[in-house]
Amino acid sequence: MVGGSQQLFSRIQEWARELGFSQIGVAGVDLSSAEAGLVSWLEQGFHGSMHYMQAHGLRRARPAELVPGTVSVLTARMDYLPRATPEGWQGIEFARLQRPTEGIVSVYARGRDYHKVLRGRLQKLAERIAQEVGPIGHRAFTDSAPVLEAELAARSGQGWRGKHTLVLHREGGSMFFLGEIYLDLALPPSAPVSAHCGQCRACIDVCPTQAIVAPHRLDARRCISYLTIEHAGPIPLELRPLIGNRIYGCDDCQLACPWNKYARPSTLADFDARPDLFGQPLAALMDWSEQDFLRRTEGGPIRRIGHARWLRNVAVALGNALRSGAGGQAERAALQRHAQHPDALVREHVAWALEFS
Known part of the structure; x- marks a missing residue:
């Protein structure tokens, strides 16, 4: 069964690449070790007026409570730098900040709404899995529900948590979106990767x-x-x-x-x-x-x-x-x-x- 699950995951990886995803991974549903940090962050009021974060409480760290029946979380990342991004783009963007009369929109927001792009493609990926294994319970998310996205991504090998709290990948930086599919299908968890921020501040x-x-x-x-x-x-x-x-x-x-x-x-x-x-x-x-x-x-x-x-x-x-x-x-x-x-x-x-x- 383990071999069959691994073979299925390899096929899911192929389908994901065809849909434009950079990488996928699998996380388990036990996020209990992240609960203390979440509670502390909320207690300090760092969430500001994003009251929904407090309203959902620890359900954010409990996938099987958020979507009953969930046994695996399929995580996905998708690069978002525009196709025409030139070499040295970081310096170019910093230079824009030195032109006070020019309005600066974050790079990710200059194109189509990522919620629409990722959600549609995650849904297609889930449908493709169902075609292969039969009916499955699933729900797709992308920054749209009480989900600990970065925690799930880090646990499933998408990268490590940088000091800015974003997920970093050695071959992709942090310029990518994250999405998840909660599944009632058991898949082998992906191995996390080690952090590489070192002393950098x-x-x-x-x-x-x-x-x-x-x-x-x-x-x-x-x-x-x-x-x-x-x-x-x-x-x-x-x-x-x-x-x-x-x-x-x-x-x-x-x-x-x-x-x-x-x-x-x-x-x-x-x-x-x-x-x-x-x-x-x-x-x-x-x-x-x-x-x-x-x-x-x-x-x-x-x-x-x-x-x-x-x-x-x-x-x-x-x-x-x-x-x-x-x-x-x-x-x-x-x-x-x-x-x-x-x-x-x-x-x-x-x-x-x-x-x-």
């Missing part, structure tokens, strides 16, 4: 807001990705100047990571960057109407934050541009056109930004 030292409070410990309340995406209310005043020109997400800890020189471009067109989402002036982005926003973010991950939060983020970046002295009349005018915006969240951040004009 690049990710910790580069973080603009010092959100990585200790190795492997992230205070989401200070993280720019959290502030510009997950956080719905006003961005704390003391953190606004540190956000710079980042308007959706932040890649700094990944840009600084030496392992990402090995990051591989995706094989899929889905993650190719849309022209509207990189290299654009902040003033132009501030003038997107709600219809413009919905049209230009259709099918992408940015749409889910809504137009008001988009304008909030761009207003902060424009304020930082003016504060730095790089912003001028175009930036001031873009803000002034929204000074009487109907949304109080937008008005408040615009008013803050105009204080530097």
Whole structure:
């Protein structure tokens, strides 16, 4: 039976590659050793306003409770760097941060919504397995449920947990998405890999807001990705100047990571960057109407934050541009056109930004 399971897993690997996945692995369902760390993280409030993380409690660390009948978790990773990514892309991205009037969207969010891409392909993989072995109980996830994705990925050999808490792979860096299929099918667990961060602190030292409070410990309340995406209310005043020109997400800890020189471009067109989402002036982005926003973010991950939060983020970046002295009349005018915006969240951040004009 063991030999048969291993043979099946080898075939699953082939099917996964055909679907665009970089690697798959198998984790068991006993994550009890991760529960203490999860509880501590929640007790310190590091999850911020992501209340769903606390609401689900320890179900996140108990796959068989989340999906009864689960005996194996098939994990998958998919590279997301755009196909046209050039050599030295990390330096190119760092250089964008030195252009205060340009809006910076995190690399992963410049193309199609990864939730849609991965979920559909994970479902196809599960269907292919069922064709082979008969009906199976399964459920596919990709950043969409109370799942300890990084923990499952690390346990199944997808890489090790970096000091920034992301999963790192020696041949793929960290520029990949993770997904899982919870299965009632027993598969042989994959061997984990050893960590290779050593004494490196690049990710910790580069973080603009010092959100990585200790190795492997992230205070989401200070993280720019959290502030510009997950956080719905006003961005704390003391953190606004540190956000710079980042308007959706932040890649700094990944840009600084030496392992990402090995990051591989995706094989899929889905993650190719849309022209509207990189290299654009902040003033132009501030003038997107709600219809413009919905049209230009259709099918992408940015749409889910809504137009008001988009304008909030761009207003902060424009304020930082003016504060730095790089912003001028175009930036001031873009803000002034929204000074009487109907949304109080937008008005408040615009008013803050105009204080530097």
